[in-house]
Amino acid sequence: MSQQHPPPTPSPPTAAPSMGAADVKRLLSAAFIGTALEWYDYFLYGTAAALVFNKLFFPDLDPAIGTIAAFVTFAVGFIARPIGAAIFGHVGDRYGRRTALIITVVLMGVTTGCIGLLPGYASIGIWAPALLATLRFLQGISVGGEWSGAMLLTLEHTPKEKHGSYSSIPQLGSPVGTLLSSGAFALVGMLPDEAFYSWGWRIPFLAAFALLLVALYLRLRIEESPVFRAMMADAEQNGPPPAPLKEAFRRTWGRIIIGMGAAFLGIGGFFLLTTFIISYGTGELGIDKSVMLNATLVGAVVEIGVLVVAGRIANRVGAWKVCTWGGVISVLAAFPTFWLVDTAQPALVILGVAFGIGAISIPYASIGAVISGMFPETFRYSAVAMSYNLSGVLAGFVPLVAASMLGLSDGASWSAALLLILIAACTTAGSYFAGPQLRRRLGHAPSDQHETTKDVKVTA
Template identity: 75%
Template sequence: MSSPDIKDIRRLLTAAFSGTALEWYDYFLYGTASALVFNKLFFPELDPTVGTIASFLTFAVGFVARPIGAAVFGHVGDRYGRKVSLIITVVMMGITTGLIGLLPSYATIGIWAPALLSLLRFLQGISVGGEWSGAMLLTLEHTPKEKHGSYSSIPQLGSPVGTLLSSGVFALVGLLPDDAFYSWGWRIPFLLAFPLLLVALYLRIHIEESPVFRAMLEDAEKNGPKPAPLIEAFRRTWGRMIIGIGAAFLGVGGFFLMSTFIISYGTDELGVDKQVMLNATVIGAVVEILVLIVAGRLADRIGAWTVCALGGVITMLIAFPAFWLVDTKQTGLIYLGVALGIGALSIPYAPIGAVVSTMFPEEFRYSAVAMSYNLAGVLSGFVPLLATSLTSAADGASWGAALLLVIIAACTVAGSWSAGLLYKRRGSALTTRTAPADHAEVSA
C-alpha cells in the first residue's frame, strides 16, 4: 500500500476529530445533566441523595448498552465498512440527544418521564458503542505505524472538546435564574444536537474508507467472508480483550469520576455553587487537550503502552491530593484539584487507541477493539454511582472516591504493562496473525 498523502491524512484527522467531538458533546451532556437536572426534574419525590443515585443509574444505563453497540457496529464495521458504521452511529446519537431535550418532566407525565429518559440514554449507549473504535481504526489504518502514538491522540481530542462544548453550554444556561434554568434552559444544550447532527453527518459522509477494510473486502470477494467477527474475537483473543479493558479503564472511568461525579460531589456534599464546578470541568478539559497532545507525541518516542502505564502511576499518586484540594471549597484550589485529576488520567487516554488496536488481527479488529473499550465503558458507567454511594457511606468524606480512583488507575497500569509484555513477545506479528496458544500467553 502506498504512503498516504499528507493532505489526505489531515482531511481524515479533521473529520475523525470533528465528528467524534460532536458525538461526545451529545454523550457528555447527559452526564452533566445527571448531576444538575435529572435528579430534580425526573426523580423529584426521592430524597436528594437517593434522587442523585437514581439519576446516575440512568446515566449508567448508557454504559450497559455500549457492548450491544460494540457488537452491532463492530459487525457492521468489519463486514460493511468503518465509514458505514460511523455514519449510522452519529445519526442515532444526534436524534436521541435532541429528543432528550424535548422530554416532559415527571410533573407532566409521571413515571413515563424517567422511563423515556432511560430508553433514550440506552440508545445513546448503543450509538457510542460503535463510535470510538470506528473513528480510531479509520485514523490508524490510514496513517504510518511509527506515528500511531500521536495520531491516536487526535480522535481522543474529541473527548475534551466535547466536554468543553457541553460544559460550556451548560455554564451559559446556568447563568439563567433557577426557575428558567430548570423549566426550559437545561433543554437548550440537548436541542442543539439537531443542527450539530447535520455538521457531523456531512463530515462522516466525506471520510474515505479504510484501506485495510478495502483489502479485506477484496479478500472476501475472492475467498468468501470470514467467520462472524465478534465470535472469532472472543474465541481467539479473549485474553487480549481483558488486557484491553484494564488498559482503557482509567481514561473512561477515571474521567467520569473527575467530571460527572465531581460536579455532584461539589454541589451536593460541599455546597459549592454549580457554576464553580462546571467551570472546573471546563478548565480540566483545556488541560486535557494539552496533555493529550504532549502524551501522544511522547508515545511515538517511548511507546504507547509505556505512556499508558506511566499515566496510571501518576494518577495513583495525585488521586488523594486532587480530592483534598476540592475539599477546601476554595474556588482556585477546586480548579487546581480537578485540573490535576483530569490531566493525570488523560496521559493514558492519549495513546490507548494505539495500544488496543495493535493487539488484534485485521479481520475482526473493529469488533474486538469496540468490545474491549466498551466493556471498560460498562464498568465506568457505574463509577459515579459507586463513588456517590461510597461518599454517602463515609458521611460525605471524599476518601472513598479518591481510593476508587487509585484502584481504577492500578487496573490501567496492570493492563498497559501486560499489553507491553504481549507486544514485546510477539512483535509486529500482532497486527497480522493470532497465536494458537493465545490463552496461555495472556495468562502467563
C-alpha cells in the first residue's frame, strides 16, 4: 500500500533529474540527430516537389498544373500522418516510446531511398506518379509517429522546469533537416540541367540509405522513458488501461482541437515559407533556383538561433505564452515577408524568407511542451500524435492552397500573405486556450503521474 501514497507517485517525472549529465546529453543528442535525419528525408520531398517532380512525373501537364499535381502528391504524405499517429500512438502507449521511434526511422529511411530509385513518367507511364504517391504515403505514416515519440522521450526523461528549452531540442531537427535537404539539392543543383534532371536529383534521396544506418544506431542507444516504465509497472499490478486512442478522443477531444490549432503555424507556415515560396520565386518571379534554395538555408540558420532563445524564454515565462506571442508576431510579419520576396533582389529575397521563418519559429520552439503537457500519460503518445498530425493534414494542403490562391489573385503575393496570417491566427488562438488547460493540470496534480494514476482507476 505504501506504493500508492502521494510521495512515490511523482517518481516518473523526478526520475529524469537523477540521470547523470552525460546520460542527459546522450539522450538529447540522440533525439536531435535522429529527428534531424528523419526530417531530412521528409523535407527532401518538398524541395523536389517544387523543382523536379512536376517535370519528371507530370510532364504532359501545363507547367502550372504540373506544379499543383506535384504538390498534391506532397499533400498525400500529410493525409497519411493521422494514420501513422494512430498506429504509432498505440505502439508508443502500449509497447514503448523507444520501440515506436525505431520503427519510424527504418520506415522513413527505406521509403525515401526508394524514391531515388523510381523511374520517371517517360519510362513507366502512369505507374511513376502512382509509385511516387505510394512512397510519399509511407513517409507520412512514419512521420505520424516520429515527432510525438521524440518529443515525449525527451520530456519524460528531463525535469519539468526545463521543458521549455528541452522541448526545443527535437525541434532543432527541423532546421537541420532543412539545411541538409536544401544543401543537398543546392549541391546537385550546380550540375547542368540535363544531368540534374536525369540523375543528379536522385543523389540526395539515395543518401537516405546511408543516413538510415546512423539514425538506427542512435535510436537503439536511447533508453526507454521512465514514465513508460512506470506505466508498465502499474499495468502489471492493476491491468492494462483502456485503448489509448479511444480514450484520447473520448476524454480529451477538446484538448486535441486546441493542440491542432497551436501546432498549425509550425507545420503549415513552415511549408508555406519553404516549399511554396521556392515554387513561387522560381516560377512566378523568375528567380534562380539557387537563390531560393539559399534563402531557405539562411532561414534554417536563423531558425536554429530563434529556437534556442525562445526555448530558454519559455522556461521563464511559460511555453504557452511564448507560442501565443509567436503567433502574433507571425501575423505582423506576413506581408513584409512577401514584400521583400517580391522585389526579386537576391539579398532582399533571402532577408524576407529568413525573416518569415524566424517569426514562425518562435511558437515552434516550445510547442511540444504545450501539447504534451495537456494530456495524461496513459494515452499521451496517441493524443499528442493525433493533435500534431491532424494539424499536419491541414498543413499538407497549404502549398496546394497557396498555389491555387496565387492563380486566383493573378500571381499577386497578397493571397499567400493572407493565408499565412490565417495560419498564424490559428496558432495564436490554440496556444492561448492551451494556457488554462496547462494551469489546471499543474494546479490540481503535483505531477502528471498523479493524474494518470487517478485516471486509470476511474476508467478501469
